Amino acid sequence: MRNRPKITNNIRHLRFTSNEMSQNTLANKVGVTRQTIATIEKAKYYPTLELAFLISRVFDKEINDVFKFEFEN
């Protein structure tokens, strides 16, 4: 059976290390709703490449430092 790819992220961790930034603040910085940030954090919604870059830029990180591409069995 083909492995299903999964995109995980450490946005929650990065928010807390950035002066405990709220989901709402991050959402406002990248122009989406708080609910979208919440679903991205839970890996229930995969953002577009544009949004992924915007989120990475807020934390001053490379996209690979924020998002990880994994295979799950």
Next chain:
Amino acid sequence: MSHEEKNTILQIVIGAAINIWLILEIKQLYSEGFMEGPTAIQIWAETVFWIIIIAVVAGIGLTIIGTVIFSVIEKVILGEADYNFISDERDKAIASTGDKITLSIIGAGFIVLILGLKFGYKPIDCLIFLMFCFSLGGLAGEITKLARYRMSF
């Protein structure tokens, strides 16, 4: 709950009300005998025209009233209302799924209309069936959107 999700719930309520109204209106036209004879399609067209006009105007009005009611409920329950009216990429992706369902049902209705006419069903019955496919398709699309919003959490 995002603005688009609240709007989806409102559209389901409005869509369900319009569907019930359509069923009652068409049922009355049949029982009064207006769906028989050469003027049936004209009467049907006139009825549908006014239903569309009233549904659009009532839909806009009810959406505004519903948004205000949602804000008041949020303010009472959560202490603050969410005044963020952003529609983002996730909303667009979810809307796209709902649109696919709506268009599939309308498309299926159109095929049934063609087949119905081919096999000798009355044109007025086929048109009424297509009209229901439009209104039920819209409702099914909104329900699909709400399901996708809820499955995200």
